[in-house]
Amino acid sequence: MNILRGKRLRNVKEDVARYTTSLSFDKEIFEADILCDIAHTIMLYKQEIIKKEEAKKIIEGLKEIYNKGLGNLNLDPTLDDIHMVIESELHKLIGDVAGKMHTGRSRNDEVATDLRIALREKILKILKLLIDMVDNLTDMAIEYKDVITVGYTHLQHAQPITYGHLILSYVSMLLRDIERFLDSYKRVNLSPLGSGALATTGFNIDRELTKELLGFDDLIKNSIDAVSTRDFILETLSNISILGTNLSKICEELILFSTYEFNTVEIADEYCSTSSIMPQKKNPDVAEIARAKLSSLNGNLVSALTILKALPNAYNRDLQEVTPILWDSTYKIIDTIKMVDGMLKTLKINKDRMEFLAKANYSTATELADTLVRYLDIPFRKAHNIVGEIVRKSIEERREMLEVAKEVLKEKNLEVPEDLLIKALDVHENVKLRKVIGGPAPEEVERRAKEFKERIKEYKKIVEEKEEKIREVKNKLLNYSIN
Numbered sequence: 001m002n003i004l005r006g007k008r009l010r011n012v013k014e015d016v017a018r019y020t021t022s023l024s025f026d027k028e029i030f031e032a033d034i035l036c037d038i039a040h041t042i043m044l045y046k047q048e049i050i051k052k053e054e055a056k057k058i059i060e061g062l063k064e065i066y067n068k069g070l071g072n073l074n075l076d077p078t079l080d081d082i083h084m085v086i087e088s089e090l091h092k093l094i095g096d097v098a099g100k101m102h103t104g105r106s107r108n109d110e111v112a113t114d115l116r117i118a119l120r121e122k123i124l125k126i127l128k129l130l131i132d133m134v135d136n137l138t139d140m141a142i143e144y145k146d147v148i149t150v151g152y153t154h155l156q157h158a159q160p161i162t163y164g165h166l167i168l169s170y171v172s173m174l175l176r177d178i179e180r181f182l183d184s185y186k187r188v189n190l191s192p193l194g195s196g197a198l199a200t201t202g203f204n205i206d207r208e209l210t211k212e213l214l215g216f217d218d219l220i221k222n223s224i225d226a227v228s229t230r231d232f233i234l235e236t237l238s239n240i241s242i243l244g245t246n247l248s249k250i251c252e253e254l255i256l257f258s259t260y261e262f263n264t265v266e267i268a269d270e271y272c273s274t275s276s277i278m279p280q281k282k283n284p285d286v287a288e289i290a291r292a293k294l295s296s297l298n299g300n301l302v303s304a305l306t307i308l309k310a311l312p313n314a315y316n317r318d319l320q321e322v323t324p325i326l327w328d329s330t331y332k333i334i335d336t337i338k339m340v341d342g343m344l345k346t347l348k349i350n351k352d353r354m355e356f357l358a359k360a361n362y363s364t365a366t367e368l369a370d371t372l373v374r375y376l377d378i379p380f381r382k383a384h385n386i387v388g389e390i391v392r393k394s395i396e397e398r399r400e401m402l403e404v405a406k407e408v409l410k411e412k413n414l415e416v417p418e419d420l421l422i423k424a425l426d427v428h429e430n431v432k433l434r435k436v437i438g439g440p441a442p443e444e445v446e447r448r449a450k451e452f453k454e455r456i457k458e459y460k461k462i463v464e465e466k467e468e469k470i471r472e473v474k475n476k477l478l479n480y481s482i483n
């Protein structure tokens, strides 16, 4: 007899079972489910809901199943899911007493608990990779703090910056991603266990105890909300999508800046491909694949939102379909962080080309206008007009900006010493001047980078503490013995 269908339902069609089972993606929660089973069993025993001998048999059986590993279990789709597979394995090992494990519990609170246990580890993994990447990037920013390049707005030459400053912009945005994951972690690491199907149980269970045993920070108290909400998944998917968007921007810049036309960076060979016909080609395939994979994260977020938006309380089987989406996004983002980190770590930069571009195309025009404001005490708008005229004339007459500037100023009876004009047009001077908070000046880049380093250290510590707590919880539960 199928232990799930019992005597209520008779036949089960194989193709129906295959259609509805979650077993193909339940591998992600196998370990979490065993932990959840052990914690629940310990609680049942401590609350004198089941006997010591019974608890002992159940826990020993669960440990055996865990050690056997998922690969050696009978993943029969007619059992629906991993919860029932484990219970049926347990039944094979210890007989009817296995049926006591599910006292005061439902698969609804069980799966919600398992998902949170499995997800928190994935979040920590993402955080760790991200923190390492940001750490590397911060070192890179310090290394390139003096390298002059041009910054773009509308993808047109804008103003000179330092390459270190651009790299720090990546750090700055990715630190917010780190904060978002850390913040959501608080809402992921909550225990729904003890909520039963939706209405808790009449048994005198101890929700606080299972919460502690499983390393959760708090309970979700309302039992209806606890079993039905998947907003912790939406939040995570959304964090992943935002991070993906940020990584995609980096990929896009790597692709663009490594073109012959820009030629400011070179992606290492191991992250590139060539062409089967054009022997000269070096294509940025990894960055392109990343850019595309990251798009599918947004699709995943929308799918999950759409599945959830019209569901009534409490558990609905639709919820199951959100789960594979979640794992897909976590794996994609984990792999992509590794790729982007790898590309950045091995990136070669072309300093000469960067400086050449910074000097070209009137990128210092703003500073020339600022100089007129400072020296002549004229309104900025007026200075803007004068410099606009200088630039237009330089382009039309194909002449050096300095010469044209002197000429235009003279025509207008405005006198500015030549050395000030030269200084205004110099890219190094431009960058050196911009030393206000968050500016591209080398000293400011270094100051910011050092500040970021401190924050990175803090985040590392927070993540390590969380990991340690989880390790302890697992160790304790998977080695638990009742004597």
Ligand code: ARG
Pocket: 022, 080, 081, 082, 107, 108, 111, 315, 317, 319, 320, 323
């Ligand atoms: N496989 C299910 C899921 O992932 C577990 C809960 C099933 N509960 C139920 N009442 N059918 O959501």
